[in-house]
Each structure stands twice: as structure tokens, then as C-alpha cells.
Amino acid sequence: MQVSLKWLKDYVDIEIEPEALASRLTMAGLEVESVERRAPSFSGVVAAEILAVKPHPHADNLSLCEVADGGRTYSIVCGAPNIRPGDVVPLAKTGAVLPGGVHVKEAKIRGELSAGMLCSEEELGIGSDASGVMILFRPQEEELYRCVNSAPCIFFEIADGCERVLVLGEELNEALDLRDTIFDISVTPNRSDCLSVTGIAREIAALTGKKLKLPHFALAENGEDINSLTSVSIQDPDLCPRYTARIIKNVLVKSSPLWMRMRLEGAGFRPISNVVDVANFVMLEMGQPLHAFDYQCLAGGRIVVRRSTEGEVFATLDGKERGLKPDILLICDGEKPVAIGGIMGGLNSEVT
Missing domain, CATH: 3.30.56.10 (Phenylalanyl-tRNA Synthetase; Chain B, domain 1)
Known part of the structure; x- marks a missing residue:
């Protein structure tokens, strides 16, 4: 492992x-x-704040950004649609080197000078998101920047409950650890x-001879009685003596924080979304198989644990249809299999 x-x-x-x-x-x-x-395969990339965004005078799909690194202001041409003033983003300054040996140079883009590049996760080689510029921090209206040694900075979460000072102008590989x-x-x-x-x-x-620091948490139960929403039936206790389930409502599916994605990638897991990632994270952390199902995709809204039957076919999350041998442990809903126990979930109940 x-x-x-x-x-x-x-x-x-x-x-x-x-x-x-x-x-x-x-x-x-x-x-x-x-x-x-x-180690990251880039250099010359720093944390910078977007001060202003205005339309490019000669291109509808480009913007002119005024970006500051705490000591100097740069004019950057950018095509990403997800940026706005106040965002703290990765700025590859002139002379920066990106993964693949890409050298960032000052250039004129449709007649406007661009003194660098605002980078996505994919361009930095630290994630798969290429949909826009990587947002390190986006302040809410009521938030104010805190200062360290009179330098404007923000606090970036590098582990669960652990923040690190992110100072404008700091090298990104150091700032994000x-x-x-x-x-x-x-x-x-x-x-x-x-x-x-x-x-x-x-x-x-x-x-x-060091002390083990296990994670601690407090969980408050609330809402309806879970017995009115779902049930768990174990038909083969010799293969699975215990199975527990919990319903979590009002979840917004989005990307996980960078620190969690980096830990999963270090363990050989591909980050998917916050719901899938936290299940994989806890599974790797504690060694307990864990899987998240989309409740709306579970027939009858319940779980049945049973053995597979001769000739049964199941489509797993990797898109492959698998012919199952008899006596494989299956996690099912009221009608069909939704996961191979402790191995892989199914396409029919994937959280999206």
C-alpha cells in the first residue's frame, strides 16, 4: 500500500x-x-490577488486582469471565465517554468501586454481541473484580509483543521506545502x-516512542427516524456479520479541498468529488471499507446484503460489466446489486 x-x-x-x-x-x-x-514540477509561480478584471478591447473571450503579488502590480491577459476581483490565484511570472518545460514569457496577446499567466490546477500539475484558474482563496463580502508583519495574507487550509499563512508573493510550492x-x-x-x-x-x-494522535469527532444525530427512511437486511451473515448505513441530506457535490486530494493521490487514489473523496479518505485512514450511494438511485431506499448467483452480471464504477462467480458478496438495494462488497461500487448508484 x-x-x-x-x-x-x-x-x-x-x-x-x-x-x-x-x-x-x-x-x-x-x-x-x-x-x-x-515535489511540484514548476517554479516561479506565486500567490497573487486579482485587483481588477475588465474586457479585452480586441477579444470577446479574453479579459485584462490587474494582479498584485504584494510588491508589484502586473497586467495579465486571461481567458478563464471563473475569476473576479478579490480572488487569490497562482501567478506564473515572466521566467516561470511550468510542467513539461513550458517557459512563461512576456507577450502581447491581441495587442495587449501580458506579463505572466494565471494558472489552472492542470497547468500546475497538481490536479485535473482545467475548467478555469485555480482559486486559492475567494473572500466573502464580510471577510477582511489578516496581516502578518504588515503584509496582506490569507490563511489556506493544508490539513483538516490546520491552516497555513499564505502571503501574497510567496512561492506557491512553499505556500501550499x-x-x-x-x-x-x-x-x-x-x-x-x-x-x-x-x-x-x-x-x-x-x-x-511517540504518542499516537487519533482523530476525534462529535456527531449530532438529528432529523427523522432513520428507520422510516431506510433499512439494512443481511442475508449472509457468514460473509458480512455487520453492515451499517447513515443518511446524509442536503449535500452539495463539489471538489474536495486541495489537502485531501493530495493525500488521496499520494495513496494512489484519483480524486473525484467531495462525497466520493471523503468516503475513500476515511476508508484509507481507518481501514474500514466505506462507500457512498446516491439515495435516489436505491430502489426501495434500502440495503440488502447477499451472495451473488450463478450468471449474475454487474456494471462497476469503472464502466466494465462483470460476470460474477457464485458466492461473491453483493450490496444490493431492493431490486438489484449496487456494489461488490468491499471492492467497488456500481454505475447505477454513483454519486454525481
């Missing part, structure tokens, strides 16, 4: 070098097959307690 050093540090203080940690884990029976240091180290660990069948990030963190705490 792949695990991020940055993610491990959320649960245990790690003061030794990654290679030394890998050696200790290997000697304890968790063979570390590789240690990979990851994008560097990480990835361990590829071979977990043997007798160490299933280490098939999670907290499981590996617990092992590190034991090896280094």
Missing part, C-alpha cells in the same frame, strides 16, 4: 529522515519497497492492523 509521510504526520510526530523510518518499518516486518520524494514523501509498503497477511494510515502511524508510534 502507498502512504504519504505528510498524512502519517497528522497522527504521529515523525522526526527521523524518511529513509531511516523506512528501515525501521522494514525491520519491524513492514517491508518498505520504495521511498519516493515528490506541496512536497511529500510516499512510502510503498508491503503489508503481509498477518498484519491487517496496518492496512490503514492510522495503522501504520500506530506502528511508527510504537517504534519511535
Whole structure:
């Protein structure tokens, strides 16, 4: 399994070098097959604030942006539709280098000078969103910038509940804490307690004498009685002795915060949306299989846990139709399968 050093540090203080940690884990029976240091493949990109946006005089689909990095103001031509004054965005200044060896140069675009480039996640190589400029911060009307050492700055969340000062003009790779180290660990069948990030963190705490810091949360139950909305029926308790379900309403499906997407990518998972990502995040964090279903797609609004039958076919989230062998554990609704238990969900109940 792949695990991020940055993610491990959320649960245990790690003061030794990654290679030394890998050696200790290997000697304890968790063979570390590789240690990979990851760093962003761009330079010369800073955090900057958009001061003004006005139409390009010679192109309907372009804008002229006045952008400040805390020390200087730049004129930037941009074609992204999602920006507005007050946004804090990545600015690739003249001389910046982007992934793929792209060098940013000062240029005239349809007769207007552009002294740099406002970047999307995809252009920076830190995400797949190419729909517009990456918005680092968008203040609400009532929000004011806080200052550090008289420099205007904002606070960017780099972990759950953990903020970091993002000063205008700061190099983006430092500001967003994008560097990480990835361990590829071979977990043997007798160490299933280490098939999670907290499981590996617990092992590190034991090896280094540090304290394990497990996540704490408080959950307030409210709304209707869940028994009036859904039910769980387990027909094969020998394969699945316990199955729990919870209904969460009024959820806005959108992109996850950058810190969560980076941790998932470090574990080899592709970020999808906040709902899918948080389910995968908790599954990797705790080692407990977890899946989110679209309630409106569940026939009867209920869950039935049973074995597959001979010749049963199921379309999984990767778009493949799979012929199932008998006795495969299936998670079903009132009519049909919606997931292969602990393996993969189905297209017919995907959260979109």
C-alpha cells in the first residue's frame, strides 16, 4: 500500500529522515519497497490577488486582469471565465517554468501586454481541473484580509483543521506545502492492523516512542427516524456479520479541498468529488471499507446484503460489466446489486 509521510504526520510526530523510518518499518516486518520524494514540477509561480478584471478591447473571450503579488502590480491577459476581483490565484511570472518545460514569457496577446499567466490546477500539475484558474482563496463580502508583519495574507487550509499563512508573493510550492514523501509498503497477511494510515502511524508510534494522535469527532444525530427512511437486511451473515448505513441530506457535490486530494493521490487514489473523496479518505485512514450511494438511485431506499448467483452480471464504477462467480458478496438495494462488497461500487448508484 502507498502512504504519504505528510498524512502519517497528522497522527504521529515523525522526526527521523524518511529513509531511516523506512528501515525501521522494514525491520519491524513492514517491508518498505520504495521511498519516493515528490515535489511540484514548476517554479516561479506565486500567490497573487486579482485587483481588477475588465474586457479585452480586441477579444470577446479574453479579459485584462490587474494582479498584485504584494510588491508589484502586473497586467495579465486571461481567458478563464471563473475569476473576479478579490480572488487569490497562482501567478506564473515572466521566467516561470511550468510542467513539461513550458517557459512563461512576456507577450502581447491581441495587442495587449501580458506579463505572466494565471494558472489552472492542470497547468500546475497538481490536479485535473482545467475548467478555469485555480482559486486559492475567494473572500466573502464580510471577510477582511489578516496581516502578518504588515503584509496582506490569507490563511489556506493544508490539513483538516490546520491552516497555513499564505502571503501574497510567496512561492506557491512553499505556500501550499506541496512536497511529500510516499512510502510503498508491503503489508503481509498477518498484519491487517496496518492496512490503514492510522495503522501504520500506530506502528511508527510504537517504534519511535511517540504518542499516537487519533482523530476525534462529535456527531449530532438529528432529523427523522432513520428507520422510516431506510433499512439494512443481511442475508449472509457468514460473509458480512455487520453492515451499517447513515443518511446524509442536503449535500452539495463539489471538489474536495486541495489537502485531501493530495493525500488521496499520494495513496494512489484519483480524486473525484467531495462525497466520493471523503468516503475513500476515511476508508484509507481507518481501514474500514466505506462507500457512498446516491439515495435516489436505491430502489426501495434500502440495503440488502447477499451472495451473488450463478450468471449474475454487474456494471462497476469503472464502466466494465462483470460476470460474477457464485458466492461473491453483493450490496444490493431492493431490486438489484449496487456494489461488490468491499471492492467497488456500481454505475447505477454513483454519486454525481
